[in-house]
Amino acid sequence: MKENQPTIFEISKPGRFALDLGKGDVPACDLETLVPAHLLRAKPAELPEVSQPDLMRHYTALSTRNFGVDSGFYPLGSCTMKYNPKVNEDVCRYPGFTDLHPLQDPESAQGALELLYNMAQHLAELAGMDAVTLQPAAGAHGELTGLKIIKAYHRSRGETRTKVIVPDSAHGTNPATATVCGLETVGVKSAGDGLVCLEALKAAAGPDTAALMLTNPNTLGLFEKNIREIAEIIHDAGGLLYYDGANMNAIMGLARPGDMGFDVVHLNLHKTFATPHGGGGPGSGPVGVKKPLIPFLPVPVPSFDGQKYGLDYDRPSSIGRIHSFYGNFGVIVRAYAYIRAMGPEGLRQVSEDAVLNANYCLSRLREDYHAPFAGNCLHECVLTARNQKPFGVKALDIAKRLLDYGYHPPTIYFPLIVEEALMIEPTETESKETLDGFIRAMREIAAEAGTDAARILSAPHSTVAGRLDETAAARKPVVRWKP
Ligand SMILES: *Cc1c(COP(=O)(O)O)cnc(C)c1O
Numbered sequence: 001m002k003e004n005q006p007t008i009f010e011i012s013k014p015g016r017f018a019l020d021l022g023k024g025d026v027p028a029c030d031l032e033t034l035v036p037a038h039l040l041r042a043k044p045a046e047l048p049e050v051s052q053p054d055l056m057r058h059y060t061a062l063s064t065r066n067f068g069v070d071s072g073f074y075p076l077g078s079c080t081m082k083y084n085p086k087v088n089e090d091v092c093r094y095p096g097f098t099d100l101h102p103l104q105d106p107e108s109a110q111g112a113l114e115l116l117y118n119m120a121q122h123l124a125e126l127a128g129m130d131a132v133t134l135q136p137a138a139g140a141h142g143e144l145t146g147l148k149i150i151k152a153y154h155r156s157r158g159e160t161r162t163k164v165i166v167p168d169s170a171h172g173t174n175p176a177t178a179t180v181c182g183l184e185t186v187g188v189k190s191a192g193d194g195l196v197c198l199e200a201l202k203a204a205a206g207p208d209t210a211a212l213m214l215t216n217p218n219t220l221g222l223f224e225k226n227i228r229e230i231a232e233i234i235h236d237a238g239g240l241l242y243y244d245g246a247n248m249n250a251i252m253g254l255a256r257p258g259d260m261g262f263d264v265v266h267l268n269l270h271k272t273f274a275t276p277h278g279g280g281g282p283g284s285g286p287v288g289v290k291k292p293l294i295p296f297l298p299v300p301v302p303s304f305d306g307q308k309y310g311l312d313y314d315r316p317s318s319i320g321r322i323h324s325f326y327g328n329f330g331v332i333v334r335a336y337a338y339i340r341a342m343g344p345e346g347l348r349q350v351s352e353d354a355v356l357n358a359n360y361c362l363s364r365l366r367e368d369y370h371a372p373f374a375g376n377c378l379h380e381c382v383l384t385a386r387n388q389k390p391f392g393v394k395a396l397d398i399a400k401r402l403l404d405y406g407y408h409p410p411t412i413y414f415p416l417i418v419e420e421a422l423m424i425e426p427t428e429t430e431s432k433e434t435l436d437g438f439i440r441a442m443r444e445i446a447a448e449a450g451t452d453a454a455r456i457l458s459a460p461h462s463t464v465a466g467r468l469d470e471t472a473a474a475r476k477p478v479v480r481w482k483p
Contacts, residue, residue, distance in 0.1 A: 005065075007481050008058055012048035018055045065464060067408050068278065073434050075361075077380045077411035077423030078171065078219060080249045080271035081278065083430075085338065088274060092333040102325040106310050113309035116302040116326060119336045120286070126347070127245070127265045128258020129288030133297045134332055135323040139246055142266025142285030143177035143213070145298060148319045149289060150211050150240050150264060151181060152296040156317065161210035161239065167196050169220055169415045174213040174244060183210055190417060194220040194373045201233050209239035216243065216260065217250045219415045221358065221377035221423075231261025240264060240293075248272040249427065250355055250379035253348030263290045273335035284331040298322045353428035354379040357435060361424050364439045368446035372418050380425035382418055388449040393456050395420045398445055400467065403460035405441035 050058070067074070074081035092098075100109055120132040136142040147164070154161045164178035165186045175185040186204050191197040196214070205212075212234045216224045224230065234241055243262035249272045257265045269284035270277035277283055289297065299318045300311035311326075342350065355378050362371065362381035370386035385395040399409030399422075411423040426435055448456055460466060 005061055008048045011050055014049055016049045016051050018052040072406055073438055074408040075410045075424045075426050077425040082427040084274045084276050088334040088337045091337040092330045097333055110309050113302055115336055117304050117309055119332055122339050123286050124288055127288045128256030129265055130291045131294045132286050132288040134286045134327045135298050136285040136287055137323055137328050138283040139266055139268040139285045140173040142287045143173055145287045145322050146242050146264040146266055147177055147181040149293050149296040152319050153293055161208055163208045164210055165204050165212040168417050169218050194222045195224055205233050205237035209237045211240045211242045213242040215247050217247050217378040220382050221380040223378055227260045246271055250351055252351040253344055254351055269331055269335040274338040275331050275334045282328045282331050284328045350428050357426040360435055361426055365442055368443050383422045385420040391449040391453045393449040393453050395422050397456045401445050401456045401459040404462045407438055
């Protein structure tokens with residue numbers, strides 16, 4: 001890999017081209033009569049001019065600079081970076097899907113509407129909900145949709161409830177969503193065992209409680225075993241329970257948020273249901289609700305009258321539209337293909353294997369890395385760099401050193417309540433050999449902290465770029481090349 005890959009403009013030579021289209025046999029049209037003169041370029045655009053092999057080599061070289069789940073192990077906690085079966089990509093590229101126009105008559109898009117309708121049913125079944133909207137484009141967007149629904153519900157009952165309770169282990173999107181919805185976040189502390197402190201929750205819940213936002217298993221990879229009591233406390237106060245479904249990979253076919261007492265759920269199709277993500281690419285965050293909340297779902301809702309599939313817009317209590325057209329359709333198709341291919345048994349196996357893999361990592365790394373919580377985990381485990389800190393080695397340094405071993409680092413410094421956190425989510429798609437390789441690398445780094453900390457502190461050594469100035473990258477990003 002070249003350290004300083006020139007840009008496509010730098011390798012450009014006047015007169016070169018990648019493809020010669022030849023002379024067209026269509027009579028040349030008079031551009032000036034088609035396009036008003038003031039909209040025409042005065043001189044041709046300065047596009048790079050390169051031969052086809054140079055073009056191919058340039059972009060192929062760039063493509064290998066990305067790290068993806070297809071190129072290596074990617075144990076980024078809370079993100080469920082699982083391998084995505086390629087058959088899902090084939091299915092979502094069927095011309096029957098790609099050639100549809102979102103504005104065409106529902107009569108002529110029955111297959112696509114049936115897929116949307118069935119998908120909503122499958123997700124409702126998995127989450128224990130009564131209805132699902134597929135419109136939201138991501139988990140955070142699902143949270144926004146869910147809180148809007150919850151607000152509309154309270155308003156319909158003549159109640160003004162302004163507070164959202166969020167545990168201190170929660171993902172940052174939870175309090176952010178509450179703020180965007182004009183609600184106030186009330187934090188509750190976790191107890192020493194990493195679970196929601198019931199006493200703190202009781203003290204926080206009251207007549208102004210709109211909702212509790214919770215993920216289960218929580219972001220420490222621990223199952224909130226007091227979920228029934230938690231639900232009772234919130235429901236007794238007149239509030240609703242919102243389930244952040246980012247950790248659904250731990251419990252599919254084993255437990256359902258609806259049965260735990262949750263009223264609203266979002267699922268991250270791009271995490272749990274084998275849809276490529278990372279790099280901010282399209283996602284999907286369907287939201288499921290219990291019966292009393294169905295009237296408030298966003299429009300349109302896919303419908304079926306026993307004969308024909310359609311789109312229902314006639315919903316007077318709806319919160320309205322939250323996405324153009326019908327959600328991120330291609331993502332929904334991929335996830336649908338995955339669910340159908342796995343089946344109920346397969347999905348349960350996914351969760352069981354994800355939990356097994358995480359516990360394998362936890363138990364084999366416990367000797368070298370401090371584990372802040374006793375006992376087993378669910379689909380991800382949290383360790384810390386406490387044992388390495390005396391040598392000056394922090395979680396960030398361990399993450400950087402892992403790059404030299406060819407692994408994507410785990411999530412670090414999240415959850416916020418664990419000092420020097422390293423959060424590992426191996427997912428179910430990895431073999432024992434892959435996990436053993438990662439564990440070996442982690443243990444070598446732990447040993448190296450005692451013998452050659454400087455080598456860790458100056459890592460990575462094998463990547464195109466070494467340590468970056470992360471503050472400058474965030475504060476003064478240079479995103480445009482200039483000659
Ligand atoms: C990823 C994640 C979210 C947000 O989901 P996006 O799809 O990234 O918007 C919310 N909560 C938790 C716990 C997450 O891991």
